[in-house]
Amino acid sequence: MSQTPTADELRNGLVDEILSRRSLPAEVERVMRRVPRDAFLPGLELEKAYTDQAVTIKENPDGPLALSCASVPSIVAMMLAQLDAQPGDNVLEVGAGTGYNAALLAELVGAGRVTTVDIDSDVALHARTTLNTAGYSRVKVIERDGLLSAWENAPYDRIIATVGVWDIPVTWWNQLADGGRLVLPLRWRGQTRSVALTRRGNSLVSDGVELCGFVPIIGQSGERTEPLNTDSTIRVHYDEDQDVDVDALTDTLADASLHEVLSDCRVGGEEPFDGVWLRATASDDRVCRLEVTPEALEKGLVRRPAIPVRSPALVEGDSLAYMTVHREGADLERPFQLGAAGYGTNGKALAHDLIAHIEAWSADRAAVPRLTVTPTADAAGGLSGHMIGKPESRLTLTY
Template sequence: MSQTPTADQLRNRLVDGILTERGMPSDVERAMRTVPRDAFLPGIELEKAYTDQAVTIKDNPGEPLPLSCASVPSVVAMMLDQLAARPGDNVLEVGAGTGYNAALLAELVGGGNVTTVDIDSDVALHARTTLNTAGYEAVTVIERNGLLGVHENAPYDRIIATVGVWDIPATWWDQLVDGGRLVLPLRWRGQTRSVALTRRGDELVSDGMELCGFVPVIGQNGEKTAALDAADTIRVHYDQDQRVDTDALADTLRADKPARAFLSAQRIGGEESFDGVWLRATADDDRVCRLEVTPEAVKQNLIRRPAAPGRSPALVEDDSLAYLTVTREGIDAERPFRLGAAAYGPRGEELARNLIAHIDAWGAARLAVPQMTVTLSTAGTAPGHVISKPESRISLTY
C-alpha cells in the first residue's frame, strides 16, 4: 500500500518538474523548495497546491477572470528568474495575491526588504495572514492601488508586478533606482508578455520577454472589447489608440460571405509555438488586434476557425480584417501545419497579404526576441515606430 506523499515531497516533485521543463537559477530553486505553497492556499487539497496550475483565491462576479489567484508555479519561477533579485535588495511587489510570491522574494533578498501591495482589502488581509502564519512577518503588506506604488519604502532595487499591466505608471519610474529592474506582464495589442526591463536613466530597456497571461490590474482601462455578432460569440480586443469600427466589422461578418483563405510559406510542427508572429507584427503595425472566437461560433461555422480561437492575432482596418489560421497539410511529416490568413471585407485580401508578410518575417528568425525600449510619454517624441499610451511610449527593435 503506497503512502500519501508529504507536502515536502510534493513540493520537491513540483520543483523537479519545473527544472526539467525550463530550468531556473539555483537561488530561485532554493526558495521554491523552502517556501510551503500550501500554507498560502488554506483549504486547498495538498495535491492541488503542488500542481503547476493557477488557483483562484477570489472570484470576480460577472467577469470572465478571477479578481485574484495564485499564479502558475512555473511562471512564478520564470518571472523571478527575470527579476534577478539579490540579497539585500529592496523589492516592491504589485499584486499581493496569496502572499506566496512575497515569501519567495523574502527568501531571495535575505536581509533586504519586501513590500507587497494590493488594492483589494480581502486579498491584502489574506496575504498578511498567510505570510504571518508561514513565518514571513518581516514582509510589509499595504492595502493600496498598486499603480501608485509605495513611495514611503522607495527607492526600490527591484519592482515586480504579478497583475497584467497595460501602461507603465510614472510613479513606478520615480520609485525605481537607476540600474534597477522592473518585471511585469505587459499588455499591448491584445497579447501579454512578461518583460524584464532595466532602468537606464530616462529609458527602460528589455533583455528578455516571455509569453504569459495574468489577471489585469484594476484601474487601467486602455483595452477595449467589442462583440461582432448578436450572440457575443465573436469578439475583437483592441487598444484605445486604435481606430476600430466595430459596427462596420460586425456588418461585414453578417454579410455571410465565406472567408478568403491565403497561405504563407511557413510550416510548423504540432508542438511548435507560433506566438512570435503576433509579437513580430506589433513591432511596426498599428492594426494588430486580438480576435476571440468562442467554441459555439466555431461549431456553428459562423467564422473560419482562427489559429487559436481564444486568442489569435488579427489585422483590422475599417470594415475589413484578416487573422491567423493554421491548415493541416500532409506534405511534411515534421511540420505538417501551414500558417496562413483568413480575410473578410473589401480590404481583407490586402490585410491578409500584410499578415503573411509578418508571418514570413517571423519564419526567417523564429526564435528572435525584440528589444523593447520604454520612455515616459512626457519625454517627447521618440524615433521610429512607437506604441503610445497615456504614461509611456513603447518601441520594439529586432
C-alpha cells in the same frame, strides 16, 4: 499499497517538472524548493497546491476573470528569474495575491526588504495572514491601489507586478532606482508579455520578453473589447489608440467574402508560434486580438482561428484577417501550416499582409525585439523602431 506523497515530495516534484521545461537560476530553484506553496492556499488539496496551474482565491462577480489568483508556478519561477533579485535588495511587489510570491522574494533578498501592495482588502488580509503563519512577518503588506506604488519604502532596487499592466504609471518610474529592474506582464495589441526592463536614466530597456497571461490590474482602461455579432460570441480586443470601427466590422465575418491563403511556414505540434503576434506589433498598428467562443465555432460562424480565444488579427475599416492553422502535407516533423483568413472589402489584402508577418517571424523564429520604454511626458528623441503611445509611457519595439 502506495504511500501518499508528502508536501516536500510534491513540491520537489513540481520544481523538477518546471526544470524539465526550462532552466532556472540556482537561487530561484532553491527558494521554489523551500517555500511551501500549500501554506498560502489553506483548504486546498495538497496535490492541487503542487500542480503547475493557477488557483483562484477571489472570484469576480462582474466578469469572467478572477479578481485574484495564485499564479502558475512555472510563470512565477520564470518572472523571478527575470527579476534577478539579490540579497539585500529593496523589492516592491504590485499584486499581493496569496502572499506566496512575496515569501519567495523574502527568501531571495535575505536581509533586504519586501513590500507587497494590493487594492483588495480581502486579498491583502489573506496575504498578511498566510505570510505571518508561514514565518514571513517581515514582509510589509499594504492595502492600496498598486498604481500608486508604495512611496514609504522607496526607492526600490526591484519592482515586480503580478497583475497585467497596460501602461507603466509615473509613480513606478519615480520609485525605481536608476539601474533597478522592473518585471511586469505588459499588455499591448491584445497580448500579454512578461517583460524584464532595466532603468537607464529616463529609459527602461528590455532584456527579456516571455509570453504569459495575468488578470488585468484595476484602474487602467486603455483596452477595448467589442462584439462583432449580435450574440457577442465573436469579439475583438484592441487598444484605445487604434483606429477600429466596430460598427463597420459588425457582421463582417458573416458575409461571403472569405479569402484564405497559406504561408510557406510550417510548425510542429508542440512548437509555439505566438512570436508571429509579437513580430507583427513591431511594425503594424492594425494588430488586434480576435476571440471566438466555442458557441461560435459550433455554429460554424467563422473558419477556425489558430487559437480561438486569442488569435492575432489585422483590422482595417470594414475588413479583418486572422491567423489559421491547417494540417497539410506529409511532413511528420512539422505537420501544421500557418495561414490567414480574410473577410470584408479589404480582407484579401489583409490576409496577405498577415502572411507577410508570419513569414517574417519564420525567417528567424528565435528573434526577440528590444523594447524601450520612455515616459510620455518626455520629448521623443533619437529612438529608432516602431512606437506605441500610451498616456503615461511610450513603447518602442526594435528587431
